[in-house]
Structures are given as structure tokens and as C-alpha cells.
Amino acid sequence: MPFPNLKKIAFCYHHSVIVDQKAQFDEGRKILISPYALLWHDDQYYLAGNNEKYDSVSNYRIDRMKHVELTDLNARPFSEVSSYRECFDTLDYSRKSFHMFHGRQERIVLRCSNDLLEAIVDKFGSNIELSCHDKNAFTVRASVFVSDGLVEWLMQYGDRIVVLSPKSLKDKMITQVNAMRSAYQIT
Incomplete structure (x- = not known):
């Protein structure tokens, strides 16, 4: 472990709630x-x-952390809770995360409209697996954290990205589309 003297930190973590018609921290x-x-x-x-x-890595917004304290407890090595061994790879971790949500790492396959190539490369990097799907689309394969954040990220592209696998992610997308249809009372 690169930082053998790293210590745990304790803090109070807040979320926004509505009180008297105003947003404030809980x-x-x-x-x-x-x-x-x-x-x-x-x-x-x-x-x-x-x-x-937990036996995973989580993300905490700094502005929601109050009363931060350094403890005397030794930090748990990241190699015990992630796939990283020598160093915590922040670039790789960020590319696998969506809207800072964390989930189970899975291999996904997406069919993407050709006009999304730059957006896909910006998100996943240039070392991803790409193949031509047809003259209008390409297929991308990537290992990511499957989460609600991923679903939200995919939804922004509408029909220009289609989940081919895994089935569980495809089912989440269908559920979200149906929920939106219901919210807007579209038949």
C-alpha cells in the first residue's frame, strides 16, 4: 500500500430536505x-x-461534509475494496462512474449513433472496444459501474444509444422509459 500511515476520517454527512418551503440540510x-x-x-x-x-468504494460530496475529523484508526487498503492494486486510479474510476454513483462493475454493450463518437470517447477514453454496427451506428463495449447514474447518463441520449447487454441494464432502461411515459400520461 503506497500510504501505510493513512488514517480514517469521520464526518457528519448532510442531505438537503424541504423545511417550511425552503431547502436546507438535514x-x-x-x-x-x-x-x-x-x-x-x-x-x-x-x-x-x-x-x-461496506466492501466497496463510495463517493461523498465535500460540501455536504461537516465536522470532519482525522482519527487514529488505520485506513483500509483500497486493494481490499476495489480492483486497484498499486494505486487508486482516479481517471479509470471516474470513467467507470456516472454522476458519481457507484454500482456493481459490469461489462456493457451499447449501440450508438455515429454522431456520439466524441461523447463516447470523452466518457470512456480512446482505448475502448469499438466496432461498426452499420453505416449509421457503432457498438461500444466497456466495463463500468452499473447504477442509477448510468441509467440517467444513457437517458440523455434518447434513441441514439441502445443498451444491447446486459439484460438487467436493458430492463432498467425500459422501466425508466415506462415511468417517464406514465408521468407524462403518454399512451
């Missing part, structure tokens, strides 16, 4: 984590680390 909950990386996404800073309650 009372928050106490969290103890092993910190691994500071990330910037969509104009927000996030701390990636391991919450002692």
Missing part, C-alpha cells in the same frame, strides 16, 4: 471512511473512499 449522519481520492465532477468535489460498513 441533521446528517456520522460516517467513518478510509479516504482514497479527491475527484471533481459536474462542478462539485467528491471524496472517494471506503465506508467501514
Whole structure:
């Protein structure tokens, strides 16, 4: 582990709630984590680390953290809760995350409209598996964290991205489309 003296941090983590028709922070909950990386996404800073309650990496918005304290407890090595061994690869981690949601890592296959090539390369990097699907589309294969954030990211492209696999992700997309149809009362 590159940082053998790394310590856990404790903080109170807050979410916004509506009180008297105004948004304000709730009372928050106490969290103890092993910190691994500071990330910037969509104009927000996030701390990636391991919450002692789980065997995974979670993300916490810095502006929602209050009463941060350094503890005397040794941090858990990231190699115990992620696929990273020598160093925590923030670029790879960010490319696999969507809207800073974390989920189970899975291999996905997407059919994408040719006009999305730049957006796909920007998100996944240039070392992804691409193949021509037909004259109007290409297929991309990538290993990502499947989460609600991924579904939201895919939804922004409408019919220009179609999930080919896994079936569980395709089913989540169909559920989301049906929920939107219902919300707008479209038959």
C-alpha cells in the first residue's frame, strides 16, 4: 500500500430536505471512511473512499461534509475494496462512474449513433472496444459501474444509444422509459 500511515476520517454527512418551503440540510449522519481520492465532477468535489460498513468504494460530496475529523484508526487498503492494486486510479474510476454513483462493475454493450463518437470517447477514453454496427451506428463495449447514474447518463441520449447487454441494464432502461411515459400520461 503506497500510504501505510493513512488514517480514517469521520464526518457528519448532510442531505438537503424541504423545511417550511425552503431547502436546507438535514441533521446528517456520522460516517467513518478510509479516504482514497479527491475527484471533481459536474462542478462539485467528491471524496472517494471506503465506508467501514461496506466492501466497496463510495463517493461523498465535500460540501455536504461537516465536522470532519482525522482519527487514529488505520485506513483500509483500497486493494481490499476495489480492483486497484498499486494505486487508486482516479481517471479509470471516474470513467467507470456516472454522476458519481457507484454500482456493481459490469461489462456493457451499447449501440450508438455515429454522431456520439466524441461523447463516447470523452466518457470512456480512446482505448475502448469499438466496432461498426452499420453505416449509421457503432457498438461500444466497456466495463463500468452499473447504477442509477448510468441509467440517467444513457437517458440523455434518447434513441441514439441502445443498451444491447446486459439484460438487467436493458430492463432498467425500459422501466425508466415506462415511468417517464406514465408521468407524462403518454399512451
